[in-house]
Amino acid sequence: MTRAAVIGAGSWGTTFAKVLADAGCETTVLARRREIATGIQVRHANDDYLPGTVLPASLHATTDPARALAGAELVCLSVPSQRLRSVLAGVRDALPRDAVIMSLIKGLERGTQLRMSEVVIGELGWAPERVAVLSGPNIAREIAAEQPAAAAVASADGALAERIAACVTNRYFSAFANDDVIGTEYGGVLKNLIALAVGIVSGVGYGENTKAAIITRGLDEISRFAVALGGHPDTMTGLAGLGDLIATCESTLSRNHTAGRLLGEGHPLDEVVRRMQQTAEGIGSVRPVLDLAREHGVDMPIVSQVSLVLEGRMNPADLTVHIAPRNEDVLTDARAGGGRQR
Numbered sequence: 050m051t052r053a054a055v056i057g058a059g060s061w062g063t064t065f066a067k068v069l070a071d072a073g074c075e076t077t078v079l080a081r082r083r084e085i086a087t088g089i090q091v092r093h094a095n096d097d098y099l100p101g102t103v104l105p106a107s108l109h110a111t112t113d114p115a116r117a118l119a120g121a122e123l124v125c126l127s128v129p130s131q132r133l134r135s136v137l138a139g140v141r142d143a144l145p146r147d148a149v150i151m152s153l154i155k156g157l158e159r160g161t162q163l164r165m166s167e168v169v170i171g172e173l174g175w176a177p178e179r180v181a182v183l184s185g186p187n188i189a190r191e192i193a194a195e196q197p198a199a200a201a202v203a204s205a206d207g208a209l210a211e212r213i214a215a216c217v218t219n220r221y222f223s224a225f226a227n228d229d230v231i232g233t234e235y236g237g238v239l240k241n242l243i244a245l246a247v248g249i250v251s252g253v254g255y256g257e258n259t260k261a262a263i264i265t266r267g268l269d270e271i272s273r274f275a276v277a278l279g280g281h282p283d284t285m286t287g288l289a290g291l292g293d294l295i296a297t298c299e300s301t302l303s304r305n306h307t308a309g310r311l312l313g314e315g316h317p318l319d320e321v322v323r324r325m326q327q328t329a330e331g332i333g334s335v336r337p338v339l340d341l342a343r344e345h346g347v348d349m350p351i352v353s354q355v356s357l358v359l360e361g362r363m364n365p366a367d368l369t370v371h372i373a374p375r376n377e378d379v380l381t382d383a384r385a386g387g388g389r390q391r
């Protein structure tokens with residue numbers, strides 16, 4: 050049996066702790082608030098984040114890092130991306146030095162533009178071969194209800210990714226291993242930005258054609274970004290790319306989709322952030338993604354328009370997938386019979 054800890058008792062941290070417990074891992078959740086820890090430990094419930102879900106009786110919870118992390122072989126991180134560095138600083142002394150650390154987080158650190166696995170490696174000095182990421186179409190509430198789901202687990206050490214995948218797989222959750230940490234991690238970050246765009250056009254009142262066009266062109270846009278930054282193209286057509294893009298863009302349970310819809314309905318960003326009671330990572334990832342895109346020469350027309358809408362500088366109703374062709378594109382298109390945009 051693997052001893053596991055999950056840092057963060059929000060919707061995904063609690064749900065993934067249930068996944069681990071149901072896979073046979075001896076699991077403890079590290080919560081920030083005492084009443085959440087008590088609810089999980091005593092009543093087997095997390096009413097704030099997962100109302101109605103009965104958690105396994107074998108699942109433990111505490112607010113004490115030393116108790117949560119003692120003997121942990123697998124430590125999973127599920128706090129908002131902008132909080133990760135300070136959370137790591139707070140648990141550093143309690144982390145067993147030989148533990149594997151796995152990020153479940155789907156955001157980039159503002160200011161440094163780092164992925165979460167890079168924050169772990171840099172902040173803790175952890176060996177990259179002991180770090181992993183898990184990402185995929187994983188709407189927490191559906192998994193908490195034990196609806197079948199799957200995710201990708203990536204580590205620079207492919208054999209470690211295989212071992213983690215086997216360890217977290219249970220009767221309703223399947224994990225598939227790969228060694229593309231960059232692509233797997235960016236997949237989770239980038240789909241949030243396209244989900245914001247789809248939410249925005251839904252809020253405006255546009256229908257399925259607009260949403261399908263944004264999802265299709267969005268997949269192309271985020272794939273070009275991930276590949277330019279070192280990800281593998283196959284990852285972007287797998288669970289962490291296309292899979293999560295579909296789930297997040299389609300689901301009204303998605304916080305990013307919901308935040309986008311509120312913006313599309315005309316609510317200003319500060320009001321949207323106030324109304325969202327949970328983390329919508331996409332809002333904080335737009336700026337670092339666009340900065341990285343500029344540095345690497347990647348065109349991101351949909352994400353750029355999301356940024357303008359967030360800043361209140363673009364009417365949501367004007368969000369479009371149309372791209373004005375550059376001169377050389379017009380010439381190439383004419384020779385090729387047109388239509389270079391798939």
Ligand SMILES: NC(=O)C1=CN([C@@H]2O[C@H](COP(=O)(O)OP(=O)(O)OC[C@H]3O[C@@H](n4cnc5c(N)ncnc54)[C@H](O)[C@@H]3O)[C@@H](O)[C@H]2O)C=CC1
Binds near residue numbers: 063081127156330
């Ligand atoms: N909810 C979902 O369906 C999924 C979420 N994710 C990702 O998982 C990450 C966490 O998301 P959720 O659990 O949904 O968010 P959430 O908003 O439900 O919960 C965040 C948790 O982090 C804790 N937290 C916040 N600041 C903290 C701090 N300074 N110190 C300690 N704890 C702190 C909060 O108390 C809360 O328990 C995000 O990156 C999200 O994108 C990934 C897959 C599915």
Ligand SMILES: O=C(CO)COP(=O)(O)O
Binds near residue numbers: 155185241304
């Ligand atoms: O990452 C998720 C699904 O895979 C959850 O999406 P939201 O953060 O938009 O709710």
